[in-house]
Amino acid sequence: MNRIKELRQKNNLTLRGLGQKVDLSKGAISRYENGVRKPKPGTWQALADFFNVSVPYLKGYMVCTRCKGYFIPEDDAVRENIECCPYCMNPYFEGDK
Structure with missing residues (x-):
């Protein structure tokens, strides 16, 4: 499982708060966190850049x-x-x- 939720919570961000920071909807973030959908490569990179981690690390x-x-x-x-x-x-x- 990916680390999006873990990093979001560690940074005290809500779904909406993270979405605003990386220009995604809170629904999209939720689906990514729960494994319902997978982010596109550019989205993985944007999230990894925001959290200052590598994409492989973010992917779990x-x-x-x-x-x-x-x-x-x-x-x-x-x-x-x-x-x-x-x-x-x-x-x-x-x-x-």
């Missing part, structure tokens, strides 16, 4: 701070239990630790 991927590789954990995986990047074995992920 784990992003390695060393190699910048990214992957989506398995559905049943507990993010906190993933110890290192599968590509370079770095133990740190952008925003996760």
Whole structure:
């Protein structure tokens, strides 16, 4: 699942407030947060720029701070239990630790 809602709440923004900042309706933001619809590439980038994160991170991927590789954990995986990047074995992920 993407991190739009998590970042919106962390920044104390309402659906309407975020929508006004990135020129989207609160309904569109809600559908994106709930996975009903997926943002277009330009919208992903606008949201990532607003929150100052990478698009892969915003999409819910784990992003390695060393190699910048990214992957989506398995559905049943507990993010906190993933110890290192599968590509370079770095133990740190952008925003996760």
